Amino acid sequence: xxxxxxxxxxxxxxxxxxxxxxxxxxxxxxxxxxxxxxxxxxxxxxxxxxxxxxxxxxxxxxxxxxxxxxxxxxxxxxxxxxxxxxxxxxxxxxxxxxxxxxxxxxxxxxxxxxxxxxxxxxxxxxxxxxxxxxxxxxxxxxxxxxxxxxxxxxxxxxxxxxxxxxxx
Numbered sequence: 001x002x003x004x005x006x007x008x009x010x011x012x013x014x015x016x017x018x019x020x021x022x023x024x025x026x027x028x029x030x031x032x033x034x035x036x037x038x039x040x041x042x043x044x045x046x047x048x049x050x051x052x053x054x055x056x057x058x059x060x061x062x063x064x065x066x067x068x069x070x071x072x073x074x075x076x077x078x079x080x081x082x083x084x085x086x087x088x089x090x091x092x093x094x095x096x097x098x099x100x101x102x103x104x105x106x107x108x109x110x111x112x113x114x115x116x117x118x119x120x121x122x123x124x125x126x127x128x129x130x131x132x133x134x135x136x137x138x139x140x141x142x143x144x145x146x147x148x149x150x151x152x153x154x155x156x157x158x159x160x161x162x163x164x165x166x167x168x
Contacts, residue, residue: 031060032101032132032140037161052128052159054142056097060132063095063103068126074152080118081150088115089126089148097132103144104129111150124150130159139163 037054051070054063068090073081081087089109097103106127116122130144142161 032056032097032142033163034058034060035166036164037140037142038164039159039161052146052161054161056132060140061097063091063097065090065094067091067095069128069146069148069151071148071151071155073150074154077152078122078124078150080116080120080122082117085117087111087117087122087150089124089150090115091126091128101132102129103131109148116150122150124148135162 034056037056039051052068053070054067055065056062057064068088070086070088073083073085073087075083077083077085089111091105092107092109093105095103095105106129107125109124109126111122111124113120126146126148128144128146130142130146132140132142135141140163143159145158147155147157
C-alpha cells in the first residue's frame with residue numbers, strides 16, 4: 001500500500017471513529033433522568049384516566065418495578081374481577097429504554113389477588129408503548145399509550161408523565 005493510501009485510510013478511519021463517538025456521546029446525554037414519572041394531580045381528571053407511573057433507573061436506561069397502571073374495572077370486568085374496583089397492573093419485567101428514548105411492552109401479566117382485589121390471582125394482558133422527551137420546562141417527560149382489557153372501556157389510553165423530582 002502506498003503512503004498516500006495509508007494516510008487516506010487512516011484519515012477515513014479516524015473521521016469515522018470520531019463521528020461514531022460523537023453520536024454515542026449525544027445519545028448518552030439524551031437519557032431520561034432516573035426517578036418517578038407520574039401524572040400531575042388534578043381534581044378535574046376522572047380516576048379512569050389510568051394512572052400510569054414509570055420508575056426509571058440505570059442512568060435512564062431501564063423502566064423497573066413497580067411501573068405500571070392503576071385503573072377501575074367498570075361494570076363488566078373479566079370473570080373473577082370485582083365490578084367498580086381498582087386494580088394495579090405492573091409491568092412483569094424490566095424494560096430497556098432505547099437510545100432514542102422509546103420503550104414498549106405487550107404481553108400477559110398476572111395480577112396478585114391483592115392487586116386484583118380478588119380471591120385469586122388474575123391473568124390478563126397489558127400493552128404500553130411510548131418515549132421520553134424533553135418537556136417545555138427542559139425536564140424529561142414520558143409520553144405514550146397503554147391499555148388492558150381489565151380496565152373499564154372509558155379509561156384514558158394516552159399519557160404524558162412529567163418527571164417528579166425527589167420521588168422514588
